[in-house]
Amino acid sequence: MVQHNDTDHTVARQGPSKPAECPKPSSVSSTHFHPFRDQKECELITQTVDYLTHSGFYWGPLDVDEAHTRLARLPLGTFLIRDSMQANVFFTLSYRASEGPTSVRLLIKDGSFSLAGSKHTFPCLFGLLRYYIASPKKSLSMPYRGDVPQSLQELARRAVVQSFGKDSIQQLPVSKKLKEFLWLYPFSI
Incomplete structure (x- = not known):
């Protein structure tokens, strides 16, 4: 993964992403x-x-x-x-x-x-x-x-996104945990 500095940039996946906390220019390594x-x-x-x-x-x-x-x-x-x-x-x-x-x-x-x-x-x-x-x-x-063969989870995630679209993830009748998994990579590529 690309590391631009020592700060961990975690982005929440509860629908549209929340802004990441980005470093101030003086803290960039x-x-x-x-x-x-x-x-x-x-x-x-x-x-x-x-x-x-x-x-x-x-x-x-x-x-x-x-x-x-x-x-x-x-x-x-x-x-x-x-x-x-x-x-x-x-x-x-x-x-x-x-x-x-x-x-x-x-x-x-x-x-x-x-x-x-x-x-x-x-x-x-x-x-x-x-x-x-x-x-x-x-x-x-x-x-x-x-x-390395893709996992069934990865293949299923792309198939769900391809079938329903990125914009429909929040409306899917699935658990919050599954929605979070879909938001980790909400693309069918």
């Missing part, structure tokens, strides 16, 4: 990441890292060569998210393109995500991924979660 620009950016990154941690396709500080080696023999469009080694960028999208594995910086500006070189912006990283999965170019097709 030295990392390869730039300091947060403001509270809003801190909350966005904290929430995104939390979701990515539960996605199965977030590989953390994986370098570009290792990412490309992992993707080289996989089907076209297979992708993963990793930490960027560039000082002013948090994440990188690596995917298997027709010409071979490719990596693109995931930029964050004014509370929105975009791919480097793209004019399309999204308030959520997973909205960006859904857009490129559904695009006619089919640049992205499926996430790479490694060789």
